[in-house]
Amino acid sequence: MLKVIAGGFFSTIQDVGRFNFRNKGVPVAGAMDSYSATIANSLLENLDTDAVMEITMTGPVLEFDEPTFIAITGAELSAELNGHKIKDYEVHKIEKGDILSFGKLINGFRSYLAVKNGFLTEVVLGSRSFYKPITKLNCIKEYMELEYEPIDDFLPKIAEVKAAPFHKEYTLKVQHGPEYSMLNDGQLQSLFSKEFKIAKENNRMAYQLKETIEGHSTTMLTSATLPGTVQLTPAGKLIILMRDGQTTGGYPRILQLSQKAISILSQKKYGDQVSFVM
Amino acid sequence: MNSYNITIKPYGSQAILIEWPNKVTEGILEDILQFEFHLRQNHLDLKEWEMVPAYNSLTLIHRDGEINFSKFKRELKQWYSLKRELQTLPRYQWKLPVCYDSEFAIDLPRVAELLNRSTEDVIKLHTSNVYTVYAIGFLPGFMYLGGLPESLETDRRAEPRLNVSKGSVGLAGKQTGIYPQDSPGGWNIIGSCPIPIFNVDNENPCFVNVGDRIAFYQITKGQYELHKIQAEVGIYNIDKIKINA
Numbered sequence: 147m148l149k150v151i152a153g154g155f156f157s158t159i160q161d162v163g164r165f166n167f168r169n170k171g172v173p174v175a176g177a178m179d180s181y182s183a184t185i186a187n188s189l190l191e192n193l194d195t196d197a198v199m200e201i202t203m204t205g206p207v208l209e210f211d212e213p214t215f216i217a218i219t220g221a222e223l224s225a226e227l228n229g230h231k232i233k234d235y236e237v238h239k240i241e242k243g244d245i246l247s248f249g250k251l252i253n254g255f256r257s258y259l260a261v262k263n264g265f266l267t268e269v270v271l272g273s274r275s276f277y278k279p280i281t282k283l284n285c286i287k288e289y290m291e292l293e294y295e296p297i298d299d300f301l302p303k304i305a306e307v308k309a310a311p312f313h314k315e316y317t318l319k320v321q322h323g324p325e326y327s328m329l330n331d332g333q334l335q336s337l338f339s340k341e342f343k344i345a346k347e348n349n350r351m352a353y354q355l356k357e358t359i360e361g362h363s364t365t366m367l368t369s370a371t372l373p374g375t376v377q378l379t380p381a382g383k384l385i386i387l388m389r390d391g392q393t394t395g396g397y398p399r400i401l402q403l404s405q406k407a408i409s410i411l412s413q414k415k416y417g418d419q420v421s422f423v424m
Numbered sequence: 425m426n427s428y429n430i431t432i433k434p435y436g437s438q439a440i441l442i443e444w445p446n447k448v449t450e451g452i453l454e455d456i457l458q459f460e461f462h463l464r465q466n467h468l469d470l471k472e473w474e475m476v477p478a479y480n481s482l483t484l485i486h487r488d489g490e491i492n493f494s495k496f497k498r499e500l501k502q503w504y505s506l507k508r509e510l511q512t513l514p515r516y517q518w519k520l521p522v523c524y525d526s527e528f529a530i531d532l533p534r535v536a537e538l539l540n541r542s543t544e545d546v547i548k549l550h551t552s553n554v555y556t557v558y559a560i561g562f563l564p565g566f567m568y569l570g571g572l573p574e575s576l577e578t579d580r581r582a583e584p585r586l587n588v589s590k591g592s593v594g595l596a597g598k599q600t601g602i603y604p605q606d607s608p609g610g611w612n613i614i615g616s617c618p619i620p621i622f623n624v625d626n627e628n629p630c631f632v633n634v635g636d637r638i639a640f641y642q643i644t645k646g647q648y649e650l651h652k653i654q655a656e657v658g659i660y661n662i663d664k665i666k667i668n669a
Contacts, residue, residue, distance in 0.1 A: 165487060169476050170622070170630040171564045171604075270624050279605050280564060280624055324433045324441045367446065368559050368568055370476035370483035372439055394478050394561025394568075402436030 147211040148261075150290040154206035154248070157286045158350075159265050160389075161197040164273035164280070168393045174373055175275035176389050178350060178412035179256050180405065181312075182220035186260035189217040189237055189307060190300075196264025197274040199286070201257040203415065205248020206286065212296035214240045215262040221254025221313070221413060236306040253313040254413040262300055266293040277390055316341075316420050318407040323376060325366065325398035333360050333378075337401070337422055342384065344418045350390040353411060355420075358382035364398055371395040374403035376422075386411065428455055430504055432497045435483065437490045442500065444480040448570055450556060456482050457635045462508050467499075477634045478559035478568070512668055517554065517637040519663035520602075520617050522593050523648035528616035535578055535595060535612050546614065547642055549576050555600060555638045565604035565622025565630045569638060572600050584610035591616045593640070618643075618652035619662060637667060 160183065163176025177183035183198050199206075205223050218225050218234045225232050226247050232238055234257075240246075248257070267274045270281050278284035286292070329337070336359040345354040361382035370393060371377070377385045377397035386403065387395070388411075401422065403411065414420060431443045442459075444452045456477050464470060468484065476483045524532060524547045536543045555569035562568075572595070580596040585608065588594070592603045594611030603609060604622045617640075622630045632638070643651065654660035 166470070166474060167564075167629065168474050168485070169560060169634065171561045171566050172629070173564075271629060321436050322434055324435050324443075367448065367479035367481070368561065369441070369443075369478050369481040370439075370485075370561070372436060372483075372485065374436065392562050393476065394559055399435070402439075404437065 148292045148294060149209040149211065150286050150288055150292065151207040151209055151245070153286050153288055153290075154201055155204035156202040157206045158200050158276040158284070159197050159267045159286070159292070160200045160275045161264075161273055162195050163389065164271055164275055164277070167271055168370070171393050172271065172280060173277060173351075173390045173393060175273065175277040175280075175350075177258065178389050179220050179258070179409040181409040182256070182413075183258045183260075185235070185307060186217045186219040186258040187264075189219075189235070189302065189304065190215055190260050190262050191302065192260060192262065192264055196260070197267060199259040199265065199292075201248065201259060203251055203255060205257065207245065207247045210240045210242065210244045210246070212242055212294070213298050214294055214296060215300050215302070216240055216246070217260050218257055219260075219309075220257040222252035223254075223257045224249030224252060225257075233306070235309040237300075237302045255415045256412055261294045262297045263295045266295065312406075312410050313413050315410050316414075316418070317423050318411060318420050319404040320376070320401040320407065320422050320424060321404065323399035323401045324369070325364070325378075326400050328362065328364050328398055329400055330360070333362075336360065338424065341419045341421050344414050344416055344420065346416050348414075348416060350388055352388055352391055353386045353414070355384040355386070359384065362398065366396060366398060368394050368396045369399075371399060372402065374405070374408045375399045376401035376403065388412070428452065430501075432500055434491075434493045438488070439483055439485040440491055440493065440496060440500070442482045442484070442504075446480055448479055448558065452480055453477075453556065453558060453635055456480070457513055458508070458511060459504060461511050461513055462503065467503060476561075478561065513635065515633070515635050515637075515667045516664045517639060517667050518632060519639050519641060519665075520619060521643040521647065521651055522551070522615040522617050522640045523643050523645055524615040525645045525648070527645070528592070529614045531581070531594075531612035532614045535614055538578055539575065541575075546576065549573055550595075550600065550614065551640045551642055553639075557632055557634050557636045557638060560630065560632065560634055563604050563607060565620075565632075567601055567621065567632060567638065569599060569601050572598055576600070578612055580610040581612060584608055588613060589616070591618060591620070593617055615640075616648070618648050619655050619660060631662065 559568040588609040596611040
């Protein structure tokens, strides 16, 4: 078991997501930067579907009650074990009573903490991913206890991977969204030549972009949306739906981010720049 | 059947969108649900695929693989054009209780005034219609209902509320519906339904499916409290009629 001494800004438990309930309006959820989450799991030779902790911007303080092994990937968040700096993208042994804390955010926005065999929080509709009100909590809170399987012995095949984070990448690879063909030359020109800044309105549901492009008056019937769908509002605002995004929407879906682009965007924060490339 | 002109569009690398003519009709919805059923029975493994029907579209989402668009489009066109036997899909009309008491119906007096009707008239109109579920989305268990009489069409509130309580029954434009959870919202609230549409404790968390129908009936405050408790302990039986028996 692990005790949460401080929750941090916004830390959640996430796995690969919640499937088969999108036709009932349930978002997929799951790790925002699924690439980094997968690496954390693979370092520990976990299953891809094991649940990890997604840590946003400011890290939690965690006390481990039982031995295990951990790995941290994604955003560089100055992790410390019992007050000593530890490396990301590396397997660390944890003893009973160890305290994991985080410091300054060096780059990126979301870190992933994996424990050997995953966090064993409640499974709701086939997933441990936090999403309120499907799960009782929307993030971890002080005094909370998180279960994991205690493990003393583990000899990792790979003790460390060379960090391949893409925090410096800002190009989002996109494909046509269903309403792509409604875009005029001016809109296309702006979309693929401009650089866009991340607006304040960014979270696990959606990222809004600060700069607008020419608006439109196309109306459509509500239809399915996906994580990575770029919606264009009549006023010309671009909204990129993320893992907790609504499952249907009524704004034209002009572009669709690749899986990797969703991970790249997940490491961006307010004011960071991105651009689109087909 | 099979008389519609369908369009198939790529939607990223893992999804494909099938669109019917841009209209809200029961005929189109029925054709979509028939095709979805056919795909599920004969062609697509539900362990790999999710299907989201809504109004005039059906989106097929692959769980993790990439779709070969041109090949899959050809197959879908072919599967759609082949003669299919019409299936009797299990569809229900759900009868949901609504308490229109002033405690819940915070916008009812204003709505009545706007529509130039008595509040009793508004309630009567709202409960005498049957609504079709054209989509479920936006929030878990939120139903997009079609079939609101023109006489009940209102503008949404100029200022959305920061919090509308779970169960609130609202009117906005051509739509009526129930808030499945506490959330911000701009609809005019005319009542409250004590029966949760979405419940994570059930194996099927949402008893309503796209294509089902909803009818509302008026209950008193006392019945509201009773049904709420019955629903909480799991002994409330929702009235349902099989539509296509």
